[in-house]
Amino acid sequence: MLTSAAQLAAYGADGLGYKNYLPDAVVLPADAEELVRFMRGTKSLGLPVVMRGAGTSLSGGPVAVQGGIIVHTSALRAVREINAEGFWCEVESGVTLNDLDAILKPHGVFYPPDPSSGPVCTLGGNVASNAGGAHCFRYGVTSNYILGVEAVLLDGSVHRFGGPAGGRGPWREDWKRFMIGSEGTLAAFTRFWLRLLPLPEKVWTFRATYPDLRTTESAIHALVAHSSYPAAIEMLDPRGVAMVESSQMACGLPEGSFLLLVEIDGPAALVDARVAPVSEILRQAGALDVMFSEEDTIRKKLWKARKAAGGLLGQLSPSYVVQDAVIPKRALAEVLQLVYDEADAAGIRAVNVFHAGDGNLHPNFLFDSRLPGDLEKVERISKRLMERVIEVGGTLSGEHGIGNDKSGYMPLVFGPDSMRLQLAVPAAFNPAHQMNPLKVFDCRRFAS
Numbered sequence: 001m002l003t004s005a006a007q008l009a010a011y012g013a014d015g016l017g018y019k020n021y022l023p024d025a026v027v028l029p030a031d032a033e034e035l036v037r038f039m040r041g042t043k044s045l046g047l048p049v050v051m052r053g054a055g056t057s058l059s060g061g062p063v064a065v066q067g068g069i070i071v072h073t074s075a076l077r078a079v080r081e082i083n084a085e086g087f088w089c090e091v092e093s094g095v096t097l098n099d100l101d102a103i104l105k106p107h108g109v110f111y112p113p114d115p116s117s118g119p120v121c122t123l124g125g126n127v128a129s130n131a132g133g134a135h136c137f138r139y140g141v142t143s144n145y146i147l148g149v150e151a152v153l154l155d156g157s158v159h160r161f162g163g164p165a166g167g168r169g170p171w172r173e174d175w176k177r178f179m180i181g182s183e184g185t186l187a188a189f190t191r192f193w194l195r196l197l198p199l200p201e202k203v204w205t206f207r208a209t210y211p212d213l214r215t216t217e218s219a220i221h222a223l224v225a226h227s228s229y230p231a232a233i234e235m236l237d238p239r240g241v242a243m244v245e246s247s248q249m250a251c252g253l254p255e256g257s258f259l260l261l262v263e264i265d266g267p268a269a270l271v272d273a274r275v276a277p278v279s280e281i282l283r284q285a286g287a288l289d290v291m292f293s294e295e296d297t298i299r300k301k302l303w304k305a306r307k308a309a310g311g312l313l314g315q316l317s318p319s320y321v322v323q324d325a326v327i328p329k330r331a332l333a334e335v336l337q338l339v340y341d342e343a344d345a346a347g348i349r350a351v352n353v354f355h356a357g358d359g360n361l362h363p364n365f366l367f368d369s370r371l372p373g374d375l376e377k378v379e380r381i382s383k384r385l386m387e388r389v390i391e392v393g394g395t396l397s398g399e400h401g402i403g404n405d406k407s408g409y410m411p412l413v414f415g416p417d418s419m420r421l422q423l424a425v426p427a428a429f430n431p432a433h434q435m436n437p438l439k440v441f442d443c444r445r446f447a448s
């Protein structure tokens with residue numbers, strides 16, 4: 001258990017470093033049994049309980065807004081079983097994504113969800129946020145790969161929803177859907193059974209640049225509509241490209257244009273045959289320049305640049321906020337233009353690096369929370385953006401979750417009846433809202 005001020009300071013924030021809430025204590029259970037014993041005692045402690053994996057959430061998820069105890073799962077790191085023939089594995093909730101990838105690779109299988117925080121983020125955080133990633137355009141998000149969840153409730157009871165046999169075991173398989181994306185408000189996850197896929201035989205990565213938003217959007221539409229069905233369609237705006245090129249991740253991206261990063265994978269003969277049509281689509285849409293490669297070193301460099309972009313943003317300004325709205329792709333250029341116009345008018349830098357194939361925007365607003373008025377400006381722009389997102393038929397979050405950062409926007413999407421129904425779920429698991437209070441719903445306050 002950690003209690004000194006210096007230790008607790010490390011747990012005050014998540015990926016949105018500008019909001020800080022000090023917990024009263026942090027516990028690091030040595031194993032699942034210790035976590036169960038801890039949970040059993042929490043009712044009598046009368047303090048909020050906040051689960052935490054790596055703390056990379058970008059929505060204010062694993063922070064102790066009402067104080068209380070943070071449970072850090074970093075010791076629950078075992079990959080318990082890999083069943084490559086059955087295409088599943090059993091892992092503890094503190095296993096990091098890239099560690100899992102490395103362990104699975106020699107078995108010829110992989111776990112597709114790939115948030116850019118992979119080097120550190122945990123499966124527990126991924127399941128609780130229903131994380132996505134670049135390759136989720138074709139492969140789907142975390143919920144598509146969870147066969148089973150083991151969860152500990154506040155009374156210390158251990159429940160298994162699903163398992164390696166998916167719905168065919170003696171468990172309430174469907175209830176796992178309540179767990180996925182629950183943002184730490186229902187239970188503490190100790191282990192998961194994950195669905196795996198065979199590693200693709202061959203992969204081609206394309207890089208195409210465009211002069212403006214409209215042509216980039218038309219390239220995205222053409223790609224999405226084509227039967228080559230790319231695994232990933234990612235976009236970096238000129239500001240994102242400039243940021244990468246002035247960093248250690250520089251990889252010769254042409255500056256001053258919008259960049260699409262596209263990937264196709266599958267059986268060698270099939271993907272090889274798709275290289276020409278995909279590059280033709282990118283060109284016909286108005287690309288200034290198209291390059292593609294099957295070479296691992298080139299491909300990895302491009303992906304490293306794309307995946308490091310989020311971290312690089314954190315170095316450009318003292319504070320940043322990233323929104324996670326999803327919009328119908330036909331509104332892409334219009335909504336992005338709104339982001340630039342509103343941010344430029346307010347004197348706030350906005351950089352867009354996001355999952356274009358899914359219409360999952362990530363406008364990053366760079367500011368200084370110490371300067372009077374800066375945060376208010378960012379909040380105003382974010383609200384204006386969210387209102388427009390809802391008007392065009394979009395929604396608040398594609399993969400980061402709501403946390404306490406986006407809970408204020410919930411009434412923009414959900415009416416009182418819908419909110420009441422949604423609130424009934426956490427209330428069934430912990431009626432006093434002791435688990436991760438003030439997350440997802442502003443009214444989920446814990447009265448100790």
Ligand SMILES: Cc1cc2nc3c(=O)[nH]c(=O)nc-3n(C[C@H](O)[C@H](O)[C@H](O)COP(=O)(O)OP(=O)(O)OC[C@H]3O[C@@H](n4cnc5c(N)ncnc54)[C@H](O)[C@@H]3O)c2cc1C
Pocket residue numbers: 014015050051052053054055056057058061062073093114115116117120121122123124125126127128129130131132133134183184185187188189190310311399400436
């Ligand atoms: C640079 C960067 C890039 C990112 N890129 C992506 C991306 O491409 N796609 C994406 O989806 N996200 C991305 N994220 C956001 C973040 O990494 C994901 O949400 C990730 O799933 C969080 O994992 P974590 O282990 O850090 O969880 P944390 O941040 O520690 O927690 C996240 C939520 O999960 C809950 N939780 C954690 N562990 C448990 C558990 N054992 N039981 C119950 N609840 C638990 C917490 O209470 C919290 O609500 C990015 C973040 C950064 C900083």
